[in-house]
Amino acid sequence: MIEFRDVSVTYRGGVRALRNVDLKIDDGEFVVIVGLSGAGKSTLLRAMNGLIPATGGSITVGGTEVVGAGRAELRDVRSRIGMIFQTFNLVHRTSVVNNVLMGRLAGVPAWRSTLGMWPAADREAAMLALERVGIVEKAYVRASNLSGGQQQRVGIARALAQEPSVMLADEPVAALDPVTSRQVMGDLQRINRDLGITTLVNLHYLDLAREFGRRLVGLREGEVVFDGDIDDVTDETFREVYGRAITDDDLKTAEG
């Protein structure tokens, strides 16, 4: 279970990215987070694995307190949380499998990963993760030679290689075309169902949110303004989150 209690994030310079957020997410949930850019979606996800430290409140992930955690504790929490990114964040100048192996960093002795002497079991886990997203045949291709959709799948494989209990996806399809977006969202949904991994996805596009989400959290200026079942979402809800009515720009299909 993930629990946010009265969480605030204030950046140096005084910008308040999150204000008194309370949130409870049960194991195995698939949660879509929507909001305008700057509403605090990215900050919310990054506060969970401590990439951005919360400045107030308490965040627990599977019983471990993240706020104020030491280095070792933070590494432990991070190893249980997989993360995928809008820009994929791959190392372009190395092979796909080397990228996926980064997901095994937490469990491998530092000298082994530093020298690139990955244990056979970890290599196997990396290949298994690639198999799960259906691109195992690209394992020894340079990451830069893949298409955007394939790169995001490598990103998902890297996160899966951690064998995580939580998956954070920060705008995972913002850089992809509508068809590929649906495939990648489908991958995430399948992983959530098959492996029971709690999944939180930041999305900008409302049609994708409706299609793939079960629970929707709406953020506006760092505050949670909606939290409920996706079926209860009305146009009024979106007006509250976005401060305006829906336009075609908010739909991924309309764009393509």
Next chain:
Amino acid sequence: MAAALVVAYTVMAGRTVGFDLSTFWQVWSNPLWEKFWPVPWDWVLDRHNVLDPLVETFQIAIVATLIGCGLALPVAFAMSPLTAPNRVVLVVSRSIMNVVRAVPDLFWAKLLVTAVGIGAFAGSWALSVFSLAVMVKLFSETVDGADPRPLEAARAAGGRHMPVVRTGVLPTVLPEYVAYGLYVFELNIRASVVLGLVGAGGIGRVVEAQRQYFRFDRVLGVLVLVFVVVFVIEQVSVAVRKRLV
């Protein structure tokens, strides 16, 4: 206006150091120039006279490049805000490198000749320090400009600092590292010739000795040979570097 000031200052500066066009003629009519010809190729191509010291120069450059560039890798990572393990390491490594860089390489050579005695050993050390300084300066800019996003991904996976930098940054900067290493090797070949002049071994010492005996014909022969070697090494290095980056 600015141009006029530059010209006026140049004329004034020339007067101050006693420079005028007739000095050109004085330089060129000096009987010294006749001493450069003919080049005694028999002496120049003799193994003991020139080739052995030239090989020594080559070896000094190799050792210095390996030591200097080897040290530069962790130092450059320690000096970049992106990859430094913490603020203390960042500030300390930056301060040390500023001191190392502030001292000219010829002074390092003099210092090390005084410390460890005349010869190739002192030359290797002086050039190692020089390589470290040059390599860190060139390579840290690459590290500073590395893509921070894979680094974030490696951190998010729960890695320790060293493996995170190794897997998230090193592959993206490695081609530049090798290219700069080759460039530093070129610099070292040329610099080790100069260092010989202050007693740090290699072909520079031969040039200096023959100059002191006024055997300028031999000096010219050695310089031609050095030119050929430097030229060949540069061509090879440039060709390899082009493929890398």
